[in-house]
Amino acid sequence: MFFLQIHWGNHRMATVKDVHDFWNRNLCGDEYTESQYLSIEYFEESKGIRYRYHYHIPRELGKLKDIKKNGKALEIGLGLGVDTQVLCELGYEVTGVDLTEKSVEATSARLAFYGLPATIMVGNAEALGFDDETFDIVYSFGVLHHTPDTQKAVNEVYRVLKKGGVALIMLYHRHALNYLAHLVTFTQFDGRREDPCPVERAYSRQEARQLFKDYSRTEISVDYLFGTGWGRINYFVPMGIKKLLGKYMGWHLMIKAVK
């Protein structure tokens, strides 16, 4: 299949500050929830919506279940902290970093509400403030394709992982139905015309392998046929078809890489 590479905006020039400012204005996941910010309804509704649409995430997080009992997990790029909550519930000692104060606030409030201890702080994927070989797992979903230097961030993940540690990373997939839809409709993956996301990229499997070339083993799979903007089409297509086609032309490249 031949696909053009979309470069929205001028993201080669975008800075980490531009990325911070965009996501601090647009708290990721908040747009799907109508409940009052940080209320119990907000926490529950956002979790329900997330896993109804992103049906593959619970299965992907399940891959991390038995990697290291009571091990140390790092999540990079938290959004509303729904997956962070699950990592805590899996029994990991969780540290979470996000570039934005807004996401740190929402994630901290969620974990406090459910009584889950974790260390949540502002941090940059491209310059993680942790020693080498600190974590048993690093998880990052839909984040590293939004940072100006994705390779630098992938290298940071490698640095902070212990030997034998596992990274589970989602990056957007270029050979995807959703990519094509955005290409023909001239719309961004995230953000809006009046407030465009400063950095967003999509990768082929081969390019993803190249990004993770320093790891000792890398498994890549594809899932999630539609993005979030497909409305009724997403609703009416049977799950069996979404899963079948999603394996080939899904929007999410799921990368499990062992250091």
Ligand SMILES: C[S@@+](CC[C@H](N)C(=O)[O-])C[C@H]1O[C@@H](n2cnc3c(N)ncnc32)[C@H](O)[C@@H]1O
């Ligand atoms: C598309 S959202 C994904 C959030 C969450 N993982 C989810 O799936 O809902 C991207 C998130 O990554 C964060 N982010 C972007 N670049 C980052 C960086 N360099 N370091 C840390 N976080 C970053 C943003 O602030 C935002 O919260």
